[in-house]
Amino acid sequence: MPSFVTYLIHTLFPPTVRFPDILLIDAGLVLGGLGLIGFLTKTHRWGWLWREWLTTVDHKKIAVMYLISAIVMLFRGGIDAEMLRAQLAMPSVHFMPAIQYDEVFTTHGTIMIFFMAMPFIFALFNAVVPLMIGARDVAFPRVNAMSFWLFAFGAILFNISFIIGGSPDAGWTAYPPYTGLAFNPGPGENYYFLSLLIAGMGTTMTGINFLVTTIRMRAPGMTLMKMPMFVWTTMVTSALILFAFPPLTVALAMSLFDRLFGSSFFTLTRGGMPMMYVNLFWLFGHPEVYILVLPLFGVFSEVVATYSKKALFGYPMMVVSVLAIMFLSYGTWVHHFFTMGAGPAVNAFFGLSTMLIAIPTGVKIFNWIFTMWGGRIQMTTAMLYQMAFIPTFVIGGASGVMLAVVPADYQLHNTYFLIAHFHNVIIGGTLFGLLSGMYYWWPKMFGMKLNERQGKVAFWLFFIGFWITFTPQYLLGLKGMTRRLYTYPAGLGWHELNVISTVGAWIMGAGFVALVYNVVWSLLYGERDVTGDPWDGRTLEWSLPSPVPEYNFARIPVVHERDAWWAMKQKGQTMAHALRPEDVHDIEMPKNTPIPFLLGVSFFVLGFGMTFKWWPIAIVGILGVIACLLFSGFDYDDHHHLEADVVRQTEASLGRLQG
Amino acid sequence: MRPAFFKRPYRKLIPLALVAGLMSTGCGQQYVLLHPVGPVGEQELHLMELAAIAMGIVIVVVFTLYFYAIIRFRDKPGNTAPYRPDWHTSKWLEILWWVLPAVLLTVIAIPTVQTTFALAHVPKPKGKDPVVIDVTSLTWKWLFEYPGQHVATVNQLVIPTGKPVLFELTADSPMNTFWVPALGGMEYTMPNRVLPLWLEANKPGTYIGLSGQYSGTGFAKMFFHVKAVSPAAFNAWVAATRKTASPMTMTVYDQLLKHNTTGEAIYSSYPQDTFPTVANGFTLTGSGMYMVMRDKNDISYMPMQNP
């Protein structure tokens, strides 16, 4: 065999990607891929795929692509979680060897945060924010598509690591010096740094895009204090992204330099300062946890008002508390490393600032409860997630405050108590919120409802499974079990609780299966939403037909009140939305473009080349990136006119045109 | 008539079995964090309890309101609860729930700050310096050097009871945390830095120690034992170790630097300069920065003037 073939095989397929389970997955992926290609060819869908999806700049379609990616990633991250729990069910079992366990907890955390929660949040932003503010698209539609493709190819780059070259194994936090070449020679950490850098660029651009969209694109009359709560949280989250991602980018890039170009920012030798990485990482990391939860605070605010048939309680206070959280969340990052010797004054300061941020968070909880107070609560699936969120998040917040007590954190840091805390807030807040939002806006996105009975089954499995999984983990923390152990000795009393936790994980797994069944079943047989307003909603997206036509609003609405659509309905003015033909003019819409997709591909090639230090490939990638940007920069032909007649026809066919 | 099983001598075993059962399901000492055996762990536990109580109050208040609301205001036919679709502000209620969490958090915050500062200093009993132990986390094992006693151990610690022990922590490995849950909280070991942590055992016994920061495939094996013995027994152990154990030569030390896991070991001496000589100055007593001075026979502390 020529020597370079041997070299290729050794580099691309080292022993860590040749575990039997991975080989099985390889086979499955190849078969699935061939099947998909066959299907698309046979049904002549390639052109459709290219025109309708890969080149689209329509925020509604981008939302669908984000949603699909997020659910696929939830599946991958969930399988990882089940593997971790299977390993821990018994002391001293070796279902997976240490190296594989380490890779799996790393991919679990990274995928759930960066490639599941973030895109799921962006799916909701894209699906509803322009509709809620009475706009025809986001401020920069082409940039929006670029954001998606950067995320998507970042995710692909990260996900191929376990079949090609080997996964990263340093945890989602990737602390040096363990990520350095001295301890981690394989390509895994390169995958981690490069894919997060690529996806991170996309995220930053999304932040800018939605900040500008919510500031500049609102319908006439919609002042800041008339914005729906979800729009507020979108705006604030975008601002958080804008200032939180730069430190992450810097930390990742410096780590990558240490690995690829021999610098010593964070290495063990030559005076590296690993703690500087930790600082930079959490300077991003703490705002990030609020990036993960604020949008869902927005979702819950919409959901609770709609299904309680009552205006959101204390709207001005909600706004104040969101803004307070935004500012405070930049000032608490040291609570992730109280035990790194910063000294009592620094620790005390950050302990206090962390407790401070719990106050505005608590205020919101009371406001949601009092929104239900005096209302008429409808127990839909979306509302069930909201109602599960309140007690779950309160307990997660309470354990967070315990961790903010500096001396207590010396004992609890990096134990299963911490693991239980953040799953409590991230599952109870973020995941429940995402699913609540998905059930709530599904009719708007797809024109049909998700089956409620099946949805409730999935909900109860998730909810009960969650508590069975994570309650024992608080206790394990008190028994001194630290995180990221691939195995543990018998005799410390850790066994029984771990068994219970694993059973809970199975129940959550069943919940996921029920969810997917629910989605597929509803796509096939679901009840169609012909009214466009199935929940008797309050905000402008419900004034549109489901699914929404390409141009969203044939005529931009004028807003007089908060909960604009509810107010119109109260005044019997819904007919104000039925247009007269002369109200309809030509509409200018952004034009599809292949550039964002090609940009994603170029970055993928660049990332892949750098991961293996195959510079010629990386250079091809860079050239692709430059070509895309140049072309895009000089491409002035970026919009097209939708003739007024076409719009009139569409509106008439929807029964929304007078005369 | 009793079933035969309960006849003697089995009957005597029943309470024993019950106790053993309870212990193994964890009602007993296995909740190490709840049964500290030293002043540091005790103070940390007190704060945990205080925070748990304050948060418990919040939880009770929120849950009461919450369950009342979701039961009373369900949308079902014949519900007579008042329906007030436009009720959306109440100045006093809103002030109340800014104030309530603020008050409870203040109750936690004050002792938090006090204890944070208090635990940052080693208490210095009159005329007695704490026992100093230099801890180096290696890949994947623990090296403990006793600069005052000139002995060294691997994956096993012996400390005197009733006396503060000052650990100076560093790493010649990826980061780890040094943690003996029965005695108190953890602290990171980091390359190129030396961090202080003091602990004290007030009961003789053997306690488990482990690392809380993942550092690679052998990380899960970084357990060690801490034997707390009376000061007299401690001195006897030191003397015996210096006499009977073998010295840690440079060759042995280099072996320890290899990336593997090892068992426990004790050494009568250890090579010079295996621990960073210049510790970043840190506070030992709160009255200024101290330098730990080492010479052949003893160690001492030299206070440094503030610049």
Ligand code: HEM
């Ligand atoms: C009441 C509000 C909260 C407080 C007081 C709080 C406090 C803390 C503290 C002190 C830590 C560090 C503990 C340690 O490492 O020893 C922590 C960790 C963490 N928190 Fe929270 N938290 C709160 C809310 C949240 C929310 C809303 C989220 C996310 C949605 C979140 C996600 C996390 C995560 C992911 C970690 C651990 C990350 C890691 O080490 O891998 N927390 N929290």
Ligand SMILES: [Cu+2]
């Ligand atoms: Cu997880």
Ligand SMILES: [Cu+2]
């Ligand atoms: Cu944080």
